Amino acid sequence: MSETRHDWTKEEILEIYNKPLMELLYEAATVHREYHDPNTVQVSTLLSIKTGGCPEDCGYCPQAARYHTDIEGNDLMTVQQVKAQALRAKASGSSRVCMGAAWRNVKDGPEFDQVLEMVRTINKLDMEVCCTLGMVTENQAKRLAEAGLYAYNHNLDTSEEYYKEVISTRGYDDRLQTIENVRKTNVTVCSGGIIGMGESVEDRAGMLVALSTLNPQPESVPINALVAVEGTPMEEQEPVAIWEMVRMVATTRIVMPKTQVRLSAGRTGMSKEGQALCFFAGANSIFAGDKLLTTPNPDVNEDMELFKQLGLNPQRPFVKAPKPETVEAEDSRYQPLGEKPKWSRPNHKIQRNEEAKEKAKMARGPKAK
Numbered sequence: 001m002s003e004t005r006h007d008w009t010k011e012e013i014l015e016i017y018n019k020p021l022m023e024l025l026y027e028a029a030t031v032h033r034e035y036h037d038p039n040t041v042q043v044s045t046l047l048s049i050k051t052g053g054c055p056e057d058c059g060y061c062p063q064a065a066r067y068h069t070d071i072e073g074n075d076l077m078t079v080q081q082v083k084a085q086a087l088r089a090k091a092s093g094s095s096r097v098c099m100g101a102a103w104r105n106v107k108d109g110p111e112f113d114q115v116l117e118m119v120r121t122i123n124k125l126d127m128e129v130c131c132t133l134g135m136v137t138e139n140q141a142k143r144l145a146e147a148g149l150y151a152y153n154h155n156l157d158t159s160e161e162y163y164k165e166v167i168s169t170r171g172y173d174d175r176l177q178t179i180e181n182v183r184k185t186n187v188t189v190c191s192g193g194i195i196g197m198g199e200s201v202e203d204r205a206g207m208l209v210a211l212s213t214l215n216p217q218p219e220s221v222p223i224n225a226l227v228a229v230e231g232t233p234m235e236e237q238e239p240v241a242i243w244e245m246v247r248m249v250a251t252t253r254i255v256m257p258k259t260q261v262r263l264s265a266g267r268t269g270m271s272k273e274g275q276a277l278c279f280f281a282g283a284n285s286i287f288a289g290d291k292l293l294t295t296p297n298p299d300v301n302e303d304m305e306l307f308k309q310l311g312l313n314p315q316r317p318f319v320k321a322p323k324p325e326t327v328e329a330e331d332s333r334y335q336p337l338g339e340k341p342k343w344s345r346p347n348h349k350i351q352r353n354e355e356a357k358e359k360a361k362m363a364r365g366p367k368a369k
């Protein structure tokens with residue numbers, strides 16, 4: 001069996017990424033079969049439980065309040081709404097629900113308490129629960145774990161070097177710190193990135209170095225292709241070619257053999273044949289549902305049709321790690337501490353982000369700040 005290594009170098013990863021495609025595919029598919037059933041793919045449903053109005057400036061994201069995009073913001077969903085959507089997702093073959101809130105970080109208080117209740121509710125439905133809520137402290141990660149959280153998503157997005165060209169409102173270290181906080185619990189880590197943001201192939205390899213040298217490696221690594229949304233700083237980026245996606249998936253599979261490699265945003269731009277190649281290259285997880293937070297995603301029926309054509313089966317929940325226990329709110333061992341993370345990079349400016357902000361001000365009219 002190929003071993004899990006935590007000492008990958010950028011040069012080694014570039015060498016893999018740039019192999020002749022047939023060789024790369026063969027190697028990735030071989031590693032994939034050592035650790036995973038090649039005919040099983042996990043189906044996850046992503047729910048945007050709180051959309052828009054985010055104070056961060058991620059250059060790819062239509063939910064950043066400072067850009068002018070046509071997404072409709074909404075307040076935090078109720079526990080009942082989330083339960084209804086989770087039941088629907090379960091009925092259509094999803095084994096995991098990932099709840100995303102457009103927050104910079106988790107704040108202790110009634111909204112976080114509501115999210116904890118959502119976690120308890122979904123865990124009791126025998127589904128894996130994942131959250132992506134921005135930065136979390138160790139205490140908040142412990143409270144999520146106690147509620148029954150299975151996974152926490154916090155993407156590194158790209159290489160440390162290119163990160164400075166994408167987001168000015170926080171640093172790479174902030175990301176790594178949240179992952180470290182989650183690692184102090186039994187919650188599994190989901191962390192990946194986006195290709196097609198104008199980064200180089202070296203940056204893609206740099207991101208894979210950052211992820212694969214974590215010990216343990218993330219249990220789940222989403223690979224997104226940028227969906228260039230009008231009004232964001234990256235609105236003019238060219239779509240990612242399928243070959244780049246296949247290379248990225250295959251390389252991720254080889255350097256992180258045990259992880260679930262997730263085909264995430266950008267699937268609507270891929271043909272069925274392109275997606276099939278990604279599955280062959282080692283992708284074994286997809287997001288289902290007609291929207292991924294705010295960007296389009298293939299219809300569930302289309303996905304199930306593709307599964308039928310390819311002979312794929314949806315993965316059962318809790319195959320990779322046991323189901324967490326849920327502790328009720330009144331029995332919790334942890335108190336809210338009211339911690340507030342500092343803004344780590346107050347003077348950092350990114351030109352294309354600044355330009356998109358200015359454009360948004362113009363579009364909103366003269367009274368807008």
Ligand code: SF4
Pocket residue numbers: 054055056057058061062063064101102103104134
């Ligand atoms: S990616 Fe997340 S943190 Fe960044 S602007 Fe969007 S919602 Fe906010």
